[in-house]
Amino acid sequence: MENVFKKSIQGIALAICLPVSLWAQQKPKDSTQTTQLDEVLVQAVRVNKKTPVSFSNLTQKDIATRNLGQDIPILMNYMPSVVTTSDAGNGFGYTGIRVRGTDATRVNITINGIPYNDSESHGTFWVNMPDFASSVQSLQLQRGVGTSTNGAGAFGASLNMLTDSFSPKGSGEISNSFGSFNSHKHTVKFSTGLMNDHFEIAGRLSKLNSDGYIDRASADLKSYFLQGTYVGKSTLIKALVFGGNEKTYQSWNGIDAFTLAGDRTFNSAGMYTDEFGNIRYYDNETDNYQQDHTQLHWNEKWSNAWSTNLAVHYTKGKGYYENYKEDADFADYGLTPVAGQTTTDLIRQKWLDNDFYGTTFSANYKKTNWNVILGGGWNKYEGLHFGKVIWARYASTSELGDEYYNDYGIKTDGNVFAKATYDFNSKWSIYGDVQYRRVNYKANGVQANLIDDTFNFFNPKAGVNFNMDAKNSFYFSYARANREPNRTDYEGGTVRPEKLNDFELGWRHESSKVQWNANVYYMLYKDQLILTGALDDVGNPIRSNSEKSYRLGLEVDATVALSSKWYWKPNVTVSANKNVDLTNNGVAKGNTAIAYSPNLIAGNLIVFQPVKAVTLTWLTKFVGEQYLNNLETPEARLPDYVVNDFNVSVTWTPKKVFQSITVNGLVNNVLNKQYISNGYMYDIYPYYYPQAGRNFLAGLTLKF
Template sequence: MKLINKSMLSAVITLSTASVYYAQQVQDTVQTKSNDIEQVVITGVADIAKDRKTPVAVSTIKEAKIVEKLGNQEFPEILNTTPSVYATKGGGGFGDASIRIRGFGNENIAVMVNGMPVNDMENGAVYWSNWAGMSEVTSAMQVQRGLGSSKLAISSVGGTINILTRAADKKRQGTVSLGLGNDGYLKTSFAYNTGKSAKGWSTSFLMSRTAGAMYIDGSDFEGYNYYFALGYQPNEKHDFQFTFTGAPQWHNQNFTNPISTYLQYGKDGEPNRRYNSNWGTLNGEQFTTNRNYYSKPVASINWDWKISEKSKLSTVGYASFGRGGGTGVLGSINGKTIFNLPKTADGQIRFDDIVRWNQGAVISDFTVGNTSNAPANTFPAGPGINRSNNGITMRSNVNSHDWYGLLSNFNHKINNEFNFSVGIDARYYYGYHPGIITNLLGANGYQERGDFNRPAGFIVNEAYNPVPSANPFVKAIKDKNQIANRNYDGQVLWYGAFGQVEYTKENFTAFIQGAVSNQGFKRIDNWIVDGVTVQNGETVYRKTDFKNILGYNVKGGANYNINANHNVFVNVGYQSKQPFFTAVYPSNKQPLNPNLTNEKIVGLELGYGFRSQAFRANVNLFRTSWADRFQRRTGLNIDPDNNPATNNSITNAYAEISGITQVHYGAELEASYSLNRLLDLEGMFSWGDYRYKGNASGTVFDDNNNPVVVQNGNNTATLALDKAKVGDAPQLTASLGATLKPVKGLRINADWRFVGNLYSNITVTDFMINMNTGELPPAAINGTLKLPDYNLLDVGANYTFDFGSRESLTIGANIYNLLDTTYISEGRSSIYADGTQPTYKGIDVRNQVYFGFGRTWSANITFRF
């Protein structure tokens, strides 16, 4: 399910893939002082940390806090007041959020829904648009920082996010909700739970629609969410739950831009934070170069069997059928990409003029500065036929998949002190990655020459509408002769075993875990001519063999409760982690990576906890080292000469960087205090030092896998990363929140958050060593570019009218970034001011960044019955 940028699907996907049962219903969980999950009894494969017992650093967000504060924010943003967590909106499209824990990104954070792993099997990514509506059915969300407590051999380098959803046997209740927000945001939902019948049957149902636009321009979206669960408990020994859920959605996206571009379209020297370089109008309607569209129906069935008082077996089988992709651009006009062509006065793409040009008209300013060898007015050369370097065509890279999995866990209590668990984890994934045309922009067809089986090329003239299908088995393309730009498949086969032994006696708990897994990768390129096609100097075949890679991890830890108030813990772990699909077959080609090796992670953590009736606090110290890392960086804007005036930047490029070593260490504090029945306080502080160790090498390609020359005709460079700060995650954060309850039913809250020591992510062109002279670039000398610190303030209030019995009406509202602070949330380059370009807050305006949203708001009304 590898999709373009970070996006992809929207809506609520709830999976009852582990048995989640309630010892009692959560009644006002926001007012609960505890940070653990006492209200939820977990059996099965979900590994939930227990307070003062499981020796890991953990924070828990309860259901009521999510409902109260999330509003129209992205789902992972609810975790921003958690130590060492940084969640942003990415480019600002619906569901395009990204999250980092202790400096490690989405693909190296294990996301589990009721114990089932959901990270993409090809690249480890988590597309939060898949889970944008999860807030409606989440009972609790637990973040385990570091290696975590999961018994599976998963990629929890930064941490593990466990999302616990409602079970089918939740108490009988219905809800109707309406939500409003800035820029036309509208959300409607209906949910109903029947409760458990006398014969053990129960059902839960939810349906919702979310549509509108985000804060940025040109960001329209629409998503639907559906969820159905059926539970059956015939007796005390057996419990069955079946779920089926899906989330079809589409949303328009955005890329980073130079600060100079935001200033160009701003006013009074201030940047236009809403600016989006990807859109314009076509025939009077909003149109974009980059739209994500996806539907991912998921079905699961789980069975919990209480064999005896000492033994339990929990098994879950699941299947996922992802269908969709992300649009982009093929071709150019007079050697210029669509983003480098002249735009409207307010910076929009002139799609109507591109249509006219594709149809043979002469657009005068499109011919100025012709960089091709042909005369300026000879484009297009054919009778309305576009080519990869002639005319502009809209395409979609399809990223559909079929995914099947089975998890089984056996737990046995040997005696009052020892218990053990053993289990299996098996998964199979087949990804479909053809390319299709979505809009010919006035042309009669597109000439494709990438299929080596048809060297003369062929004409593609069928355009597909980039919207998700409600049919989970729909094919991406009906006619294989209409495939354009790419045509490959990927297979991933995973099978593993895990085990844990736990010792508990009085105030002391210790555990040791181990897991081993084999991950097999196969790439199928349907445009290869077997035994004839040559890639990277190597003769290749349509199908590679499975490349099987063994990985394992081992973890151990102990917790000691000194008394009723104080506890201490320690944990340590080692992981030999298999690389992702892109590392096995780099550059989207068939040859196997000759330098393929497992990545090695070592984690160490110390912790202290304090508990009293009114005050709770946790302090953690950690160190994580990561060697032999391979990283693919997508969504890059590469400007080879770092000069916007030359207008030769490559938009939405990607870089592959190998040989990375990182060392992260830091300290965390999290605390809460109930001053009295009227006021609750909570806060956090985290400090870290995240650095690269040694140098690495990087290669650059454009969005269509063409090499991008970065130096001396080469697309490969050595990167001087040693001791540079790791970017994309702040290394100093703090927050303070207050909840005031002046009268029954009314809650007023405010959250202040500070983000500091935030650095840009690395880019190949900024850190490459000069091949001829060995000279170091400014970024290697001065370090990764530090972005300005910032403070944000969010406020909200809600009031519940209680009508007795089960009926109530809740009205709430939130304002985010109340002070309308202008801030940079992410940076993608490290260009240091040299006096040739203006600066913004001391930063060279050539730097590629995302600005955070300005002031936004949401309001909602919910009726429960």
């Protein structure tokens, strides 16, 4: 039955053109109405200024001037409370994001309301969707627990992305960019516009390459996006297929302090000693993965008060990473020793083959003083983990195609939620939100044990909003969140789900020249799965439960119109992030700083527009001191850093042949700061991920 369900989703998406065209209704009355229909896709997971939640929005226009090949986390770097990093050092390939000190495995990611986090690791691998920013209409980052949504609970933030809307008029776009480290991006986009006033087909093809700042940290990335849209007076149907293929040379090993001082770009991945004692590097020490997504959305506006959204989805992922292993034990690969040899050099591949499918749904009632949303979702993940030896110096009893391990993971995740905003009058409104989530996870291969855990989570949320006057509003909210362990957490033995009570108090001000948001948060954790700073043998971060911990902070961000040509956009987060009475190996350590949680994060944008077609932006990011473990040992201290970028965008509108011609330039790390954005601990020794010094990207975009 499940296979029939998955195949049905694919079939529906591939056949949208014919059945949808038969449902023609009258032409939409205006663009406002059709925009509202489009926004139904994410109404169940997004918030507005009446919701007592701390959030920030980024639109396609905000992203466009810097969208020259770097990944989505890098494009989000200047948002409040955000810290980003790049394994390759220049924003191509594997990138990561932390919000309020929490890592990406606890940032809930949705695409058009559909969960994107990997079901087992909870991670978000942006490298599998290269240049996805070119197909994003807007994104919203909710900090803290946020509102109820689909997928795993948000323990630091939730990020939801809305893909491109439909276009009434046909268009085309060619975008090319080039830059340091032999980096380049090539993108082609098109839209047919609304054919017969109802149906549009749009798409994108992208290819990205970079050698990376780190030695051999190359990235060969390809992606596609195809969307069919039907628009009626009260109906919006979208079918999407999108995905990507990535091949990246591994650069996740980091370097020690001694190597950092002498060779910042050194990469040990693939290094081995040949039979003659020469150091060599295996040329295919790579990560290889293909991920394809299918989504079908039906949005319906039944009346002025009622609207609904129903979506089905299917994601297929398959790939492997390949390693040269020197002097590997035969026993570790199920092989018999040969002629007195107990070890052999070999090349292995570790494979993932997974399917993720399900449905999400919501209904929205909006009338007079009420705004009520009922929704939920059911999703299932089926993943295979297996390994192959594709070459060995001493082959022993191995046969081509043998698997030295074959494991699985199956996860079923269902939730329902209800949330409502009620306006007492023009000044006071209250917000309530409750979610029930049930998760079952079955797996083997984790310490040779079988896992069969079921979690039942109840997550209530409530808040109040007060509009003091036309310019100022205040809010307070409380939210409860629960989250299950990921696959790697079970490797440490006994592990407990984590719990969070989140309190938020905020002030929003908006006038013609100044807008600001100030927010105080107190996130009180029970059994938080904190990063220990260590990695397992395949580079996954190791976490452990901290019985009590908290994050207390102040976030402020603003937009100030200094004049008609100058804008100032600062943000700052000041926080205390502590484990309470931490015990390590039976030794009491007292209150210690939570790893990877700087006490000060600040961003600043100064924007100058001498004329409408020219924008110059100076961007500054400061990240305070942080620790790579939870013990505050001197060796684990990661120094603070400040980085400055410069961005320029110039647009011409010749009105002949091309609708517009845009040249974008980006100089990253203008002042050539040598800094480290991330690291980990190997026993008592720190390992670092250096980031690139001064480097540039330049692009040309032609729209017609």
